[in-house]
Amino acid sequence: MRKGPVVLILSLLIVFLTSSTIFAVTSLRLKIGHLRPQGSAIDQDLQMFMAQIKKKTDNKFKFDVYRNGRLGDYSVVQERVSFGEVELFVGPFGTAIDKRLMLPTTPYLVNNWDEARKVYSQGSELFITMAGFLEEQNIKLLGGWPVYFGGIGLTEQPKHPENPDVEKNLIIRTPPIRSFELTAKQLGYIPYPITWTYAKMGLKTGMVAGIIGGGAEGYIGLKNLIKYYVPVRDHFEYWFLYMNMDTWKGLSEAEQQLFVATAKEMEEGRYMKAEVQEKESLLQLQKQGTIIVELSEKDLKAMREKIQRNVWPVLEKEIGSAFNRIISTVTEAQ
Numbered sequence: 001m002r003k004g005p006v007v008l009i010l011s012l013l014i015v016f017l018t019s020s021t022i023f024a025v026t027s028l029r030l031k032i033g034h035l036r037p038q039g040s041a042i043d044q045d046l047q048m049f050m051a052q053i054k055k056k057t058d059n060k061f062k063f064d065v066y067r068n069g070r071l072g073d074y075s076v077v078q079e080r081v082s083f084g085e086v087e088l089f090v091g092p093f094g095t096a097i098d099k100r101l102m103l104p105t106t107p108y109l110v111n112n113w114d115e116a117r118k119v120y121s122q123g124s125e126l127f128i129t130m131a132g133f134l135e136e137q138n139i140k141l142l143g144g145w146p147v148y149f150g151g152i153g154l155t156e157q158p159k160h161p162e163n164p165d166v167e168k169n170l171i172i173r174t175p176p177i178r179s180f181e182l183t184a185k186q187l188g189y190i191p192y193p194i195t196w197t198y199a200k201m202g203l204k205t206g207m208v209a210g211i212i213g214g215g216a217e218g219y220i221g222l223k224n225l226i227k228y229y230v231p232v233r234d235h236f237e238y239w240f241l242y243m244n245m246d247t248w249k250g251l252s253e254a255e256q257q258l259f260v261a262t263a264k265e266m267e268e269g270r271y272m273k274a275e276v277q278e279k280e281s282l283l284q285l286q287k288q289g290t291i292i293v294e295l296s297e298k299d300l301k302a303m304r305e306k307i308q309r310n311v312w313p314v315l316e317k318e319i320g321s322a323f324n325r326i327i328s329t330v331t332e333a334q
Contacts, residue, residue: 030247032088033066033077035196035239041217041277042090042145042239043067045266049241052262057255063088073195075176082137084244090145091239093134095177100133100319105175107183107234107311108304109330113275118333120146120238121271122264125329129322130240140248143263145270147237148215148278152189153226153290155209161230162299164188164306172210173199178318180213182311183234187303200225216281223288230293231282232303241266 032050036042043065050063071077071086075094080086093101104126110116119126122143131141152161152172160166168188174180176193184191192208202208203225211219211226215237219226241263248256286292316323 027060027062028250029062029064030087031064031066031071031085032090033069033071033086034090035069035074037068037221041270042147045145045270046090048269049262049266052265053258056258056262069197073197075195078137078139081242081244082139084138084246087244087247088242090241092237093130093240097137098133099178100322101130102177102179102315103133103319103322103326104130104238104240105177105179105235106315106323106326107179107307109326110236110333111233111304113271115330115333116146116236116238117271119326119330120144120236122260122267126326129326134242135245138245140243140245141240142243142259143241143267145239145241145267146274147239148217148274148281149231149233150213150215150235150237151219151229151231151233152187152210152212153214153219153222154211154228154230155203155206155225157228157291158188158210158230158293161228161293162295164303170209171207172212173202173208175213177213179235179311179315182314183307184212186307186310187232187234216278216285219290220281220284220288226285226290228291228293229282229285231295233300234303234307 032046034042034046046065053061071080071089074091075096077086077089077091078094081089092105095102104120110119118124121127127141127144134141154170154172156170158168158170161168164187166188169190171190171192172184174184174191174193176195181191181193189210189212192202194202196213199208199211200222203211203222212234216229216231219229243259251259282292
């Protein structure tokens with residue numbers, strides 16, 4: 001029997017298996033999702049984020065992008081990331097598992113973009129606190145993406161929208177998060193907590209007459225449904241970029257540093273243009289036929305003071321000591 005061909009075949013097989021093993025170790029495919037359509041601001045920023053990661057790792061990382069909530073409601077995706085079914089996501093957090101996660105949605109925590117940048121950013125006290133909460137869910141926070149200040153979208157004209165003490169007799173959708181439910185009630189509306197997935201259906205069927213929990217940019221997609229927009233600026237919308245903790249632990253130290261640094265670059269770039277884009281979104285709503293209800297600083301102050309007086313004590317009890325710690329950092333930012 002000739003040994004030459006056998007040895008050659010075995011040698012080629014060893015080379016093939018070795019190269020395959022190396023490829024498996026040095027290549028990683030990650031699922032990443034977000035809430036907006038292709039071409040949106042967050043989609044564009046994530047494209048740059050992924051391009052930077054790939055460039056600086058010689059294309060080690062491959063990304064499968066799931067846009068427009070294709071992975072499910074953000075609260076569902078949060079659980080999927082926790083279990084490792086999805087590696088990366090950008091969005092807010094649900095509070096079904098841990099009600100402390102409503103901390104970033106504390107109403108009237110900040111009043112303008114300068115304050116927001118100090119309170120909501122990678123490395124801030126709020127960010128560090130949230131990172132600690134999320135570790136318990138097997139989630140690693142990498143960074144954040146500032147979105148806008150929130151408002152109320154309505155299908156009909158409200159009674160005295162500028163006065164929080166007037167009962168509007170309008171049922172509005174709120175996220176199933178306590179902070180939003182309390183805020184809607186204090187502003188004179190009847191809260192109806194449902195996820196964003198069912199919000200559009202609720203508006204179409206008349207089950208709800210409005211929606212809170214988003215902002216102008218988020219309501220652009222509800223064309224012909226939102227007739228009035230009340231910019232109450234009830235909360236600052238800040239989406240977190242986060243990763244499955246097991247995936248994070250599987251990265252080298254250099255790779256971990258790269259993901260965090262690139263997330264920071266994305267956040268800083270977003271802060272430079274977010275306020276302008278917020279104004280552009282208001283103009284786009286107007287072009288769609290939505291009436292923007294004008295509110296004075298006096299109106300906003302009355303809302304802010306009522307919410308801080310009646311809602312903050314409830315959140316303090318539910319969130320715990322972290323609430324007062326964040327309030328202290330907010331006071332310093334102001």
